[in-house]
Amino acid sequence: MSGDRDKGGSGATVPLAELRDPAFTPSRKQVADLIETIAGGDEETARAAAHALSRTQSPVAARVAAALEGRSPQERARLADALRLLAGRGDDDVIVAALVQSLADPEPRVRKAAARGLGKIGSDIASDALERASREERDETVIRALDRAQSGLGRDRERVPASAIETDAELDRPRRVVFRCRRGLEPLLAREIEEGIGLATETERPGAVVAVSRGPLRIFSKSRIALDIAFEVRGPASAVDPAAAAAELLASSEARSILAALTRGPVRYRLAWDDGGKRRGLTAAITRRVADLTDGAIADDPRAASWDVLVAADASSIELAPRWVDERFAYRSADVPAASHPTIAAALALAAGVREDDVVWDPFVGSGLELCERSLIGPYARLLGTDVDPRALERARTNLEAAGARRFDLSVADARHFDVSGVSLVITNPPMGRRLVRGGALDELLAEVAWRAAAVLAPRGRVVLLSPRPRVTREAFESGNLVLERERPVDLGGFEAVLQRFRK
Incomplete structure (x- = not known):
């Protein structure tokens, strides 16, 4: 391994709890520390650091690409995978160039990560590079990754019409809306919802306030304290079969009514767990069952999802979080280290x-x-x-x-x-x-x-x-x-x- 590393860091470790906080926005001075955490931290912390890096306010792809030099195979694979999360921020050309180069890496893990990243970005250069690599690749695990990436690009080209959130549409009847916030700000958020939006609040819980409303969605943006909003669909308090319980909630008439009313085009979603866990097997079982229950009308498609579906750890409820453009803080174009959120x-x-x-x-x-x-x-x-x-x-x-x-x-x-x-x-x-x-x-x-x-x-x-x-x-x-x-x-x-x- 080379001793040449990004010199901007302090050597400080950002706590895992802060990395996983969706409101944490790293300062430019923390970028080097995050890069080192991605490369050398344990798997959970490295993954959280990669997601945190994607929330930085300034372009960082070039620094991540430069950090690939002189690393171990595992470190190169992690950094190549982190580049995938930085796509769509204005420096995709830098990312594509680094990932195309990584397709020739001697380590299969790095080539797999590069294939995943190029499959997400989907430019003509990425498509051509994947096609060339497919002709030359001999490792079966990398070949499968290349095939998935190319198949995904093919679906992207065929996908019509686009899916988007309707911010002016109303629901058929009042539904439970969860406004999430920093823990400790719940009373202020409740006051803002009641006085600023004109909604009666139902309950407060750690990090959230629940109200009931038909919408439209755009009125919820009047809350400046909320981190985000989601619609809650509840089920039984406990489930013998979590996969079946979560799937039935997502395929329920209540969930389908919300999704249909607020989505223009087909309903696509990305499923995650509210405690940050992976549960890959359980997640796959849920998405397959939802597809069966809805005849494909609600599709698991992280590439073009207009909704995030958050499943409670015990599968007793789900939250439907729309992916919409948050313009509340559009004025925030300049930042300083340790600035307020x-x-x-x-x-x-x-x-x-x-x-x-x-x-x-x-x-x-x-x-x-x-x-x-x-x-x-x-x-x-x-x-x-x-x-x-x-x-x-x-x-x-x-x-x-x-x-x-x-x-x-x-x-x-x-x-x-x-x-x-x-x-x-x-x-x-x-x-x-x-x-x-x-x-x-x-x-x-x-x-x-x-x-x-x-x-x-x-x-x-x-x-x-x-x-x-x-x-x-x-x-x-x-x-x-x-x-x-x-x-x-x-x-x-x-x-x-x-x-x-x-x-x-």
Whole structure:
């Protein structure tokens, strides 16, 4: 093995729980660490790291392709397979070139991975490369992979019409809609659903709020706190035959009614398990039974699925999650390491509330998402953001302008000494310690910024933050004559912070 590796990494390991969190968006600085995890981690962690890498905001295919050099056969196979997940992000030419080269790799596992990837991308170059490799290949396992890839490309060419989600269609009657969120944000999400969408909520459970609605689907996008939505179809509490139970739920009149109403074209789905498990044999049994029960009207087709079907581990329920274009955060075109996820920024903005005369300050503005979200939920007088990094302010300006924000000022400044007055709202998601500031230095920074915020806050002003050190911020704000109104732990994918709201 070569010692030449991507030099951008810190050597840190991202926890598996965070890798599997669908809301985790890796920073550019974590790309090298993720590549090494894909290559050398255990199978479960490597798979989760590959999926996390596909959620990065910037092109990374070239770095993964370069990392193939000098690796062991297993590492090359894993990295080639990871390239498959990066398709459709604007750098498919790089991916195709790397996978075509990998078709000539001496290791069969690498050639199989390359065949799978080229079969997914499906360009003319990929098709020609698969055809050439099929004529020359001698390993039976690789030949089968090449045949499957070519067969898939043939189905893609024959597939008409296309399948898509209808966002303006309504259901035949009210159905259970699951809004998923970060654990700890359920009360805020329920409030948003009731006040912002006008739906009555039925239940709250860890990481989700359930409401009942006929739709249309587009109204659910009014929730800015939800990570995604799905329609829940319930069955018996326990099943003797999980494959039969799950298949019958998916083929039920309730599920078929939902799928038919919201799908333009044939219904295609990808089946997965809500606990992240694979269960390949059970999955295959379910998809075969669904095809039999529906005469092929509901087709298992991960290549062109318009629905994700999530099966409960005990097969007592399924969730039908539509694959639709989420345009809620289209303004987010620029990012910084350890930036907020926009759904968290939206939760902070809702927790802060709206006053028309608000002068809003984010002491750790980063890419500006908290200010963007505050600007979108209601009127304000002025938005202020400070950061010690000029590059962060450039990205915040880009995002704020894209969000349509007006009357904002961004300053290169240390929040501990920022000269401002008349602030009615401080809203921030400060550094979380693991990536930017560590240990006692973080405690000191948070306390000093809290004292400064308390000093510049107008009477009856509010502070809303996601604190990585809740005791430190609580004591600091209370020493500045602020009253803690509420606090609640929030799961950030492997570690907790606390959402706090204070009033002066």
